[in-house]
Amino acid sequence: MEQKKFDFNSIIGFGLIFVIIMWMMYNNRQTDLKEQQEKAKKEKVEKAQQAKQSKTKELAAVAQDSTVADSVKIKELQGALGSFAYSATLPSAKEAFTTLENEFIKLKIANKGGYIAEATLKNYERFTKNSKQLVALIKDNNADFNLQLQTKDNRVLNTKDLFFEPTLTKVGENQILSMKLKSGANEYLEYKYVLAPKKYLVDFDIHSQGLSAVLNTSKPIDLQWDLKTFRNEKSISYENRYADVRYEYEDGKDNYVGQGKDKEETPEKVTFIAFKQHFFTTILLTKTPFATSKLHSNNLVNDEKIDTTFTKQFRANVPLVATNGELDYKMNWYFGPTDYKTLKEYDRGMDKIIPLGWGIFGWINKFIFIPLFGFLSSFMGLGIAIIIFTILIKIAMSPITFKSFLSQAKMKVLRPEIMEIGEKFKKDPMKKQQETMKLYNKAGVNPMAGCIPALIQIPFMYASFQFFPSAFELRQQPFLWAKDLSSFDEIVKLPFHIPVYGDHISLFPILAAIAIFFYMKMTSGDQAMAQPQQEGMPDMTKIMKMMIYISPVMMLLFFNNYGSGLSLYNFISNLITIGIMLVIKKYFINSDKIHAQIQENKAKPKTEGKFQKKMREMMEQAEAQKQLQNKKK
Structure with missing residues (x-):
């Protein structure tokens, strides 16, 4: 029999393997601890931001109280809002609305947030079994529009929580509404709306003045737009089939975010975003393309018998880039019918949102x-x-x-x-x-x-x-x-x-x-x-x-x-x-x-x-090859 001896090479090998395993376990443990620490730190920061934003909302609402002049409350506002506490102390810092209206649409713009709180189409009725109701694309807080501002003193403020000062003027037949979020008498963030007669298209400019010393514009400012679409038609399933997010990007291309649950796309160089319903649409257009975007669509109809109010939840996040520390974007809102001829008249490519088919099918249509x-x-x-x-x-x-x-x-x-x-x-x-x-x-x-x-x-x-x-x-x-x-x-x-x-x-x-x-x-x-x-x-x-x-x-x-x-x-x-x-x-x-x-x-x-002739020659060649193979066999 062969005598067993100690194999020192094997012992060294096992030892090395043991050391490697122990090192890997230790390294993984350190990685896990690091990830947990980073996660805890991130959660802590998020909670702090949420608490800060919640406090901002509460303090901004204080401005509606007649006792806002109290020095303690003013200090609290300044502590939470910084320079933008100035807007919260103005008479316009209250729940109020300004109306823009022409033959086609009626818009109500809120002081709080400066955004459109109601958008009603005056010539179209939604499907109802009982009383008649006009089609309202925005109402009852189904929409949000927000700029997330980062100040130089490390504050995160949301424009939807702050009060703007409205100024309504008329130039010719055009109604012009300036909504200013002020940090001083001549320092402000402005939303400007211009509504012309017999138009569904509204001019919408975002402009800032004197905020380069207040805002941290080294990074883009997030524009956040949400819309929960109301049901307007008889068949909610049929209407929902044709409701989606459409967009134009990269110099004239167009596409859409898919149907279903939590669909998302991230196109670049976007020139318009359309929250399209079957027969009505809300579109945000920009003359300065958004460098990037994050577009989201979620189906809200799980059961047609229960889910009868809304069809889709749409969301868009896009960056606004400041030039020399200031914002200056020329944009438009479209609130109107998803009608090919109407959209085509504006010559902005919006007719692309109507799915007429690709190639020859689209040409026929x-x-x-x-x-x-x-x-x-x-x-x-x-x-x-x-x-x-x-x-x-x-x-x-x-x-x-x-x-x-x-x-x-x-x-x-x-x-x-x-x-x-x-x-x-x-x-x-x-x-x-x-x-x-x-x-x-x-x-x-x-x-x-x-x-x-x-x-x-x-x-x-x-x-x-x-x-x-x-x-x-x-x-x-x-x-x-x-x-x-x-x-x-x-x-x-x-x-x-x-x-x-x-x-x-x-x-x-x-x-x-x-x-x-x-x-x-x-x-x-x-x-x-x-x-x-x-x-x-x-x-x-x-x-x-x-x-x-x-x-x-x-x-x-x-x-x-x-x-x-x-x-x-x-x-x-x-x-x-x-x-x-x-x-x-x-x-x-x-x-x-x-x-x-x-x-x-x-x-x-x-x-x-x-x-x-070609077919005959090919068949004859194939027949000849077949006969040759038969002879070889």
């Missing part, structure tokens, strides 16, 4: 749908305008529809010969493909001719799904039994809730589903017959039969809660397509004539096109 529908709706009712609009679009698309049906008819005539080729060369797929292509070439038939027209129509269909939910004109406009073309057309209220479907029955989706059923019933047979069955591929006949029933069911489920204007468009669109199809089949497509024409084409000598 901007250059065809919006101008055409705008023209029609200018002199007729909205429901009739949708019907005429749909008829014109379908007539314009009828040549494409005709080509699609003609291609299907040709393929149907050729189907027996294609099946014969398939049976003859069923053991040689390559040869079958070659012979099929030869048949198409001789007959003068393009198998893709039926697909291309259908593909051309898809962008128009998708564009309509973007256009109608964004069409502000449809809001609260009735047609037949639909009380509001921008919302669902409820005819029966259910005593229970069906998942996906909802708690009501809408009629236009039912009519659209019926129209889709008959359209697919009439076309699915031709499409299945036109497409020869390929070996190893799914049976098209079975797929088409399934789609006959699946498509109407999908329409019923998903469109029950959509705007009735979109459902009306789909109903009329399918109805017209059925009519066009019947006319084409009866007067323009004759199977015997098509068959005779195909036979005539076969007899004519055919010049092989470049694409067909």
Whole structure:
């Protein structure tokens, strides 16, 4: 047996490992202790700041008391507010409001905070079951606007807690309101509002004078803007689907913060931030881009039966950079409808907030749908305008529809010969493909001719799904039994809730589903017959039969809660397509004539096109390689 001996190398190795482990444990312990100390220190600072801010609020409120002249209270104010205690001792240091108003909007600006406490749209009503109420984008403390100021004596002050001095003047037809947060007779932070007649856009400047000696401007000043959006429409879920934060950044790009819970984006060089609701929007625009930003969106509707007051919580944090120790920002507020034409008129890029689709879908909406529908709706009712609009679009698309049906008819005539080729060369797929292509070439038939027209129509269909939910004109406009073309057309209220479907029955989706059923019933047979069955591929006949029933069911489920204007468009669109199809089949497509024409084409000598020649050569090369591989075996 081998005698065991002490292995000094092993002992040294174990010793080193033990020392390393002990060192790591000690180091981790020191790191944990350091992190705990830093965390405790941070919490202590935060608590101190919160206590200081709370004290600031209390002392600022003291200024409303007639006994504010008491020297003790003045000293307390000076101790908490520093130089800004001057504003708290002025007569304006009280809960009061100044009103700006034109034909479109009414704004109430509070002395406390200097921000807009109420923003009401005078020409639009929100959905209510009982009394009529105007749309109010801001009211009942659903919004905050604040600049967080850091003073040179290490104070953190929030403008929303401090009192501004208002001065209202009028220059021509423009109303000008200056709100000044003063640290002295000629030292102040100013919010200036300018409201012109018949405008939703308000000039808003932030300017400071003489504060370079008071404020610490070595770091940017945080602008904090919060808004909790009120429900204004009949369907809170439908409205919420189109409520989000939109923004323009980096010289004209636009994007949005996602839907759902606690979504956040941090774009740079931001030129406007839009807290967009379905049909109304609050926008902050700046001529000096915000270098960075932190935009936040949170969904507040968890249960439609309970959460019926608010839709989203929006928040924006952006830095304001001082120049030579002073602030000077030229900005604007927009309080108004999310209407493409209205937003476009201001020429500030705000129309980008309307989701019309990207690329070709957006072009169709901007250059065809919006101008055409705008023209029609200018002199007729909205429901009739949708019907005429749909008829014109379908007539314009009828040549494409005709080509699609003609291609299907040709393929149907050729189907027996294609099946014969398939049976003859069923053991040689390559040869079958070659012979099929030869048949198409001789007959003068393009198998893709039926697909291309259908593909051309898809962008128009998708564009309509973007256009109608964004069409502000449809809001609260009735047609037949639909009380509001921008919302669902409820005819029966259910005593229970069906998942996906909802708690009501809408009629236009039912009519659209019926129209889709008959359209697919009439076309699915031709499409299945036109497409020869390929070996190893799914049976098209079975797929088409399934789609006959699946498509109407999908329409019923998903469109029950959509705007009735979109459902009306789909109903009329399918109805017209059925009519066009019947006319084409009866007067323009004759199977015997098509068959005779195909036979005539076969007899004519055919010049092989470049694409067909290339395809033939590729197939021949593939066949040659296959034969060579078979010989080697």
